[in-house]
Structure formats: C-alpha cells, structure tokens
Amino acid sequence: MAKRSGGPSNTEIDMTPMIDMTFQLITFFMFVMNFSEAEQDDRIQLPSSQLAKPADGVIEKPITLQLTNAGSVIYAGELVAVRDIGAYLEREKTLMIDENREPNSATIIVRADGRAKTGEVQDIIRICQEKGFERFALRAQYDDRR
Amino acid sequence: MARRSSSGLTDKVEINMTPMIDVVFQLMSFFMCTLKVVAPEGDFDIRMPIAAAAAAAPDDQQVPPVRVKLSAGPDGSLASIAMNGTPVADFDELRKRIIGLVGADSGPNSLAEKTEVEFDADYALKYVNVVKAITAVSGKVENGQVVELIRKIKFTPPKKG
Numbered sequence: 001m002a003k004r005s006g007g008p009s010n011t012e013i014d015m016t017p018m019i020d021m022t023f024q025l026i027t028f029f030m031f032v033m034n035f036s037e038a039e040q041d042d043r044i045q046l047p048s049s050q051l052a053k054p055a056d057g058v059i060e061k062p063i064t065l066q067l068t069n070a071g072s073v074i075y076a077g078e079l080v081a082v083r084d085i086g087a088y089l090e091r092e093k094t095l096m097i098d099e100n101r102e103p104n105s106a107t108i109i110v111r112a113d114g115r116a117k118t119g120e121v122q123d124i125i126r127i128c129q130e131k132g133f134e135r136f137a138l139r140a141q142y143d144d145r146r
Numbered sequence: 147m148a149r150r151s152s153s154g155l156t157d158k159v160e161i162n163m164t165p166m167i168d169v170v171f172q173l174m175s176f177f178m179c180t181l182k183v184v185a186p187e188g189d190f191d192i193r194m195p196i197a198a199a200a201a202a203a204p205d206d207q208q209v210p211p212v213r214v215k216l217s218a219g220p221d222g223s224l225a226s227i228a229m230n231g232t233p234v235a236d237f238d239e240l241r242k243r244i245i246g247l248v249g250a251d252s253g254p255n256s257l258a259e260k261t262e263v264e265f266d267a268d269y270a271l272k273y274v275n276v277v278k279a280i281t282a283v284s285g286k287v288e289n290g291q292v293v294e295l296i297r298k299i300k301f302t303p304p305k306k307g
Contacts, residue, residue: 015163022170029177040184047277050287052188067273109189112273117222119269121276122304129196137189140277 039064040111041074047114052140059107059137063092065128067112071120082123089131103132111139190280194300211262212247212296214240216279218271227279237282244283244295262298269306 066074073080112121219225227234234240248258263283285294
C-alpha cells in the first residue's frame with residue numbers, strides 16, 4: 001500500500017536467461033526432428049537386427065511396401081491386398097519409364113512386420129520381380145544391444 | 147554523437163521483446179508437436195532378378211549356393227533349421243557353420259563374397275525368424291565392429307500350403 005501510493009514502480013524482468021533457454025530448446029527440437037520422407041507406419045513392428053545399420057547414402061526414389069501382421073500391404077498410405085500390388089507397381093513402372101529410368105534401378109523397400117508370414121514377403125518379392133524390379137531392401141530396426 | 151554530447155548520459159534503448167518471444171514460443175510449440183521419435187532403421191540389400199535361377203550357368207568361378215532351410219511349427223514359430231540338409235541347433239550355430247564354410251575373411255574376392263545363401267523358408271514362418279537367419283549369415287558384431295560374411299542372399303520361390 002505504501003509502495004503503490006508512492007507511484008507506479010518500473011519492475012524490469014531480465015528476459016535473457018529465458019530467451020537463451022528457449023533458443024536452446026528450439027535448436028534441440030530442430031536437430032531431433034526427422035526431416036526424411038521415409039514412410040514409416042506405426043502399425044508395423046519391424047524385426048530387429050544388430051546388422052541392420054542405417055544406410056550411408058539416401059536411396060533415390062524408393063518404393064516402400066509395408067506388410068502388416070494381418071497380411072495386407074500399406075502402399076502410399078493405402079491398405080492393399082498382397083495380390084493387388086501388381087497394379088500399383090505397374091503404375092510406378094510406367095512413371096519410371098516416362099522419367100527415363102529403368103525399373104531394375106529402383107529399390108523396393110520392404111518394411112514387413114516381424115509377425116507376418118515369410119511367404120507373404122516372398123509373394124511381394126515375386127510380384128515385384130514379375131514387374132521388372134530386382135533391388136530389394138529388407139528393412140529391420142537397428143538393435144545395438146550386446 | 148550530438149545527442150550523447152548534449153545530454154552527457156548514455157541512453158537506454160528499450161527493444162520490445164514481445165513479438166520475438168511470441169514467435170519463438172510458436173516455433174517451439176510447432177517443433178514439440180511435430181516431433182516424432184523414431185528408432186533407427188537399417189536395410190539388408192538383396193538383388194534378386196527373376197531370371198537369376200534360369201540364367202545361372204555353371205562356371206568354374208562359381209561357388210555352389212548354401213541352402214538354408216527354415217521350417218515352421220504349427221503357430222508359425224521356428225521349428226528347425228538345416229544348412230545344406232544338415233540340422234543346425236540355432237542361429238549362433240548357423241553363423242559358426244557359415245564361418246567354418248567360408249572362413250572369417252570377407253574381403254574382395256574372398257570365398258565369403260562369392261558364396262550365395264539361398265533361404266528356403268516355410269510359407270507360414272514368422273518373418274522375424276528370417277531376419278534372424280539373414281543376420282546370422284551376413285555377419286557378426288565383434289567388439290562393436292561389424293564383421294561381414296555373406297552378402298549375396300536370395301530366397302526360393304514361395305510355396306503356399
């Protein structure tokens with residue numbers, strides 16, 4: 001009361017530590033943010049392997065096929081039956097030929113759930129082979145234990 | 147200069163921090179909301195052209211492929227492993243057998259580089275077992291270093307049933 005009556009006091013807060021902290025936080029989030037456009041679906045539980053080390057280079061224009069536990073393929077965010085992926089791959093192949101690229105130069109990334117049937121993964125590979133694709137990358141989660 | 151000399155006091159320039167702090171907090175909220183923690187992933191590269199089986203003409207340089215049979219139990223779990231027809235107890239033993247066959251050297255022109263492993267897995271076998279088998283034949287981790295073994299891997303055509 002005594003203070004107030006004496007006129008408005010000019011209390012200055014030192015903002016420097018807060019701004020420092022905030023900028024550090026922003027820097028942290030920018031570093032940990034994943035800017036890669038790799039398709040990763042939470043429905044897939046990848047098997048883990050100690051030798052599945054992240055690739056050195058970036059795979060150029062890969063085609064990602066994700067096989068769920070239930071045996072369907074997630075292609076471009078869409079749920080497709082394994083036997084139907086041939087039509088989608090045919091479309092990819094046409095696009096590649098239009099861009100003067102050979103289908104055998106493209107990499108098919110197979111992100112299959114660890115609980116899925118191996119035969120279904122082989123079915124996917126066989127369908128891709130029939131469409132002229134021959135490079136495959138079987139994706140696994142990198143496990144650095146042991 | 148004129149000001150300073152006339153007043154004789156240093157002026158305190160006050161910058162309005164409010165817009166900057168607003169933007170900074172918005173940026174921080176954006177990064178916090180879009181943050182998605184993902185586990186690191188890696189690939190096993192396989193080159194499998196469709197005509198490989200038919201075109202594989204025998205020559206002197208070619209090493210016969212090692213055939214690894216993975217059999218599934220009724221629930222899709224691994225029932226047995228066999229390498230070139232001989233039963234193998236587990237994946238560690240499979241790795242030892244592969245090292246025994248091709249040697250520990252995996253440099254250029256080595257036996258490990260030339261040898262190809264063909265996996266013959268049952269249709270219903272859970273895929274996790276195949277990844278374990280590929281891990282066993284492709285290398286090992288020794289003192290934090292990866293020692294590569296077989297690089298050529300292929301699968302037999304799927305057999306439904």
